[in-house]
Amino acid sequence: MIKFLFFLFFLFNNAYSQTLTGKVTDSLDNPLESANVIAKPLQQNASIKFAIADNKGRYKLELEKDVRYEIRVSYIGFVEETFIYEPNSEIKTYDFKLKPTGIDLKEVIINHKYEPIVIKKDTLVYDVKAFTTGNERKLKDQLEKLPGVEVDKDGGVTVQGKRVTKFLVENKSFFGGGTKLGVENIPADAVDKVEVIDNFNEVGFLKQVSDSEDLAMNIKLKEDKKKFVFGDVEAGAGNDSYHLLHAALFYYSPKTNLSFIGDINNIGKQTFTFQDLMRFQGGVSSFISGRKSLTNLYSFTSENKDVVENKSQFAALNFSHELSTKLDVSGFALFSKLFTATQNETALEYLQTETLETRTQNGNNRSLLGLGNVKLDYTPNKDEKWYYNAQYQSSANDAFSLLNSVSLNNQNTFETLREADNSSVKQYTEWHKSISKNHTTTLVVNHAYENNVPQNQWLTNQPFLAGLIPLEEDENYQIAQLKKVKSNSVDALFKHYWILNNFNHIYTNVGNNFGTTALQTSERQFLSNGTINDFAENGFGNDIDYRLNDAFVGIEYKFKIGKWTNKPGIYGHWYQLKTKQFEQDVMHSTFLLQPQFNSEYEFNQSESLRFNYRLVNQFPEASQLAERFTLQSYNSVFRGNALLNNERYHSAMLNYSKMSMYRGLMVNAFANWNKKVRTLRNTVELDGINQFTMPILTDNPETNFRVGGSVSKKIYRFNLRLNTSLSWFDYIQEVNGIETANSRNNQNIGVELRTAHKSWPFVKVGFTKGFNTFSGITSSKFETNQFSAEIDHEIIKNISFKADYEAFTNLNFTNPNTFFEIANASVTYQKKNSPFGFEFMVSNLLNNQTINQNSFSDFLISEQTTFILPRIFQFVVRYKL
Known part of the structure; x- marks a missing residue:
């Protein structure tokens, strides 16, 4: 064959x-x-x-x-x-x-009639017309045809195996720099060139000294699209009142840029990803890292097609304006309103107790989000740069779920009500100054404030969590929980870059990170006779003031020997952790050295090998130190540990990349290794399905090793791609007082073949084989087979056909195998010079009702069946400005 x-x-x-x-x-x-x-x-x-x-x-x-x-x-x-x-x-x-x-x-400026690809030191420029047919609708369709570029289903973009982290249009950040809104909304006929810039830095004079890991994609527009409004508007209607309204409008001029994206649909269309939302809710300087947000906004970006009902409203505005030759203002605002209804069936096996549980859960979620961001960019001269960024965010989440749990001889039905009001203010100031040819300075001050008030209620007619919560007997049980979490942080960094010569640099860093958290929790039972059973008398209810200060100083030495560049560094951190709970103070102070080492060997402009290492110390959060009980769910109680200290781990990463246009070959490979020598891990006590967890600090090692990569080879007018991802995770887990050595191994190996000729139909087929094993108290193993196919072809003039298909099989060695398949198709009619376009599309063409997933954790194995949206027919009318 x-x-x-x-x-x-x-x-x-x-x-x-x-x-x-x-x-x-x-x-x-x-x-x-x-x-x-x-x-x-x-x-x-x-x-x-x-x-x-x-x-x-x-x-x-x-x-x-x-x-x-x-x-x-x-x-x-x-x-x-x-x-x-x-x-x-x-x-x-x-x-x-x-x-x-x-x-x-x-x-030197070279004027060629045609340059399909230009490769420079760290910049790759594609002329898109060399690879496209002109029938593409959106930027995403064009990017998928560029060599070395991949676009995933969530709108994420990778180039030669590296993920794009900054997205620009005409050198300006587009909606916070996320890729999804850009690739899925920018019209294809507006795009002239695509620039890919490695080691991207907004500040030009920092590029030679600041080792940025960012990969930027900059979209260059056609000249006739830079001075007027362009974009498209579409409306669709289908069976059973399914509908879609979508607008993507853009205005670009030399001084003012405006972009608007609006969407209303009930077909499960995902407007933007969780990664994009994390960028939107960031508001933190890129020089400051390690701050975690307390706000959970995942519901806004979950896979909205894995639901039985979905209603989404979304609007976003991006702007930038040149106030003067020295001052620019830019920003974005977005609003999201989302309603989803879910239905799941889950079978669970608790490994330690050999208990089986079956859950049937129906729920709905209503979420509101509003966010605004503004950024000032001031350049007093070519050697100085100022930034000020401010952001406000507010969200509200209301959720209801009805859960039926069956285990052994117990059957409980729970109604759960969740409400969460969250708000935050974040701002930072950056100052960068090129003092001389050899000396450059950066100063950053970052501030963030978050206020979160989640509330939970559990209602049932059966007692639950016997022995773990102090329930009083009643006809019906109503438990209410209130949390209040306020956090404040101020971070400052002063960095000086000293260029000794072209081959030797010295960087010094001085900074301080200060953060506080005020956490309060309470649980109460409301009895039928009107009285209240406060759990505080039985060890529940937390009130903790948490303060962590990290003062640090560090030095990095960067030197180059031929093609080999190295940057060893050493940082000294003075950590002070102080907690106050119920008038009891706990103070911990320590000085720790944290070495790091970065190295790169550049074989040539298209082949390199990179290695990064660092030693990290990570301190527990306020919730982990709260020493009284907290109710987490209908079958779980958590208690913090006030005596916890920092965990410590080694982190190393090796990356290799090679691109050969001569051989039509692209190779990307990586190896990541993390080893914890002091570990924070929850101990678990199981009683049937009931769980009690508490974090402890141990010297038990944990090792996580991942290797993977891809090899792409052009064979005649086809691209053949092999990819793999292998991971091994070894750790020790304590369950019911017994320490067990656990191992989780996951391997995925895939092959993909796609056409690579602009006059041919775009066809892509792929197959991925997955192996998943767990060994600990018991052993578990399952395999997965995933087949996918896509086609995009102009079947006759002005009429295009597009379809995709995915089949997924779970091969479970203890339970029956499961299989599901999803297909979507569309036919589009669009004349070259007509503003009107028409599309008939079908999602979930095979009318599959469910999808199935297998997973395992430290002490249980689960198999989940999720009900999804049915087959949807839609007729869409599109108007292009």
Whole structure:
């Protein structure tokens, strides 16, 4: 079979194309890496071909037969050379030897008629028209056709295996820098070029000294889209009152940019991802890390199609304006209103007690979110930069669930009501100054305030958590819980960059992180006779004031030896942790050294190896130190531990990347290793399905090791991609007073084949095999098979067909196997020059009712069945501005 496939590839290749290879060198035979090789057809109905020379100067062109080409080679600082390639030529190799221009310029501008890809030191520029057909609707459709670019179903973008963390349009941050809103809303016909910038830094003069891990994608618009409104509006209606209204409107001018995205739907369309929301709710300087938000906003971005009902309203506005040549203002605002209804059935096995539980749960959730952010960018001169950013956020969550739990001879039905009102204010100021050629300074001050008031109620007609909560006998049981959490933090950092010479830098850091949390909890039982049973008399109810101060000083030495760059560093941290609970103070003070080491070896411009290591100390949060009981759920009680101290772990990461246009090969690989030598882990006591947990600090080691990567190879007009992700996690868990060595192993290996020719239909098929094992008190194992396929094709002029299919199989070795499949399809009619477009689409084409998932934790194995939205037909009318 494999031999037959290779025979077909060979047959196609010889029937429709011919290959020209060679080298690009200078007059001394030194290879010119990243030289552009452009083959322009000298007749109609043929496409331009291109190649980028690799680190050895090699190039490869796949040329069409019976076509005459003008091949042009260019490289900065050298004179262009051209070569006429005759149709069906016998020439198979041709070397280009470029002559220097003899002009030494600091900046050279080269005007080519065509450059499909330009590769610089850390920038990759795609000319999208080289890879697209013109039938694409959104930026996402274009990105999926660019070599080395992947777009996942949540709108996340990776380039050569590295995830895009900053998203820009015309060099301006787009909706906080998240990718989803951009890739799914920017019209394809507005995009001219896509720039990918590694080691991105907003401050230009910091780029040579600040080792940023950010990968930015900057969208360059066509000239005719920069001075007027563009975008599209669409409306759809379908069966059973399903509907969709969506607008994406943009205005770009030299001084003012505006973007609006609005969406109303009840079809489970996910407007933005949890990662984007985390960016929206950030409001924290990128120089400050380690602050955790107390607000849980996951309900706004959960997979909204895994529900039985969904109603969503969303609006977002992004703006930027140049107030003067020195001052810019930018920001965004968003509003979200979401209602979801869920239905789940779960089978659980508690490993220690060998208890089985079956849960049936129905629930709904109503969520409101409002958020506003404004940023001032002040540049008094080319050597100084100021930023001020302020953000306000408010959210409200109301949830109701009806849970039926059956275990042994017990059957309980619980009604759970949850309400949470949350608000936060976050702001930061940054100052950056280039004092001289060799000295640069950064000062950052960050402030954040959060106020969260979650309330929970449990209602049932049966007693529960016997022996763990002090229930009084009653006809019906109503338990109310109130939490109040206020947190404040102020962080300051002063950083100085000293460039000794081109090969040696010294960076000094001085800073202080100060945070406080006031946490109060209370649980009470409301009796039928009107009296109240306050659990505080039985060890419940917390009132803790928490303060953690981290004063630190550090030095980093960056040096370069040939192609090898290293940056060892050492930080001294003076931690002071103080807690006050019921008039009892606990104070802990310690000085800790935390080394780190970063290293990169650059084989050439398209191949590198990176290594990062650091020693981390992490202190417990206020909830972990609260020493009285807290009711967590209908079968779980938690108690903190006031005597906890910091946990310590080693973290190391190794990354390898290689891109060879000559071989059509892209390789990305990683290995992550984390080892905890002092560990915070919850001990668990089980009684049937009831759980009591408490954190303890131990010297038991925990090791987490992950390796993975992908290899992509272009074979004729196809791209073949292999990817894998392997993880091993070993730790010790205490359950019912018994310590057990546990191991969780997960391996996923996948293969994907897609077409890679702009005139062919876009077809992608993939298969992923997963292996999941757990060993501890008992052993568990299951496997997964996932098959996926996509097609996007203009079947006849102006009519496009798009479909995707996914089949998922759980192979469980103790229970029956489960299988589900999901398919979606659409047909679009759009004339090239018409503003109107029409689409008929079907989601959940096979009308699958449920999806199934298997998982395991420290002490239980679960199999969950989730009910989902039914088949939905929709007719959509679209108008393009």
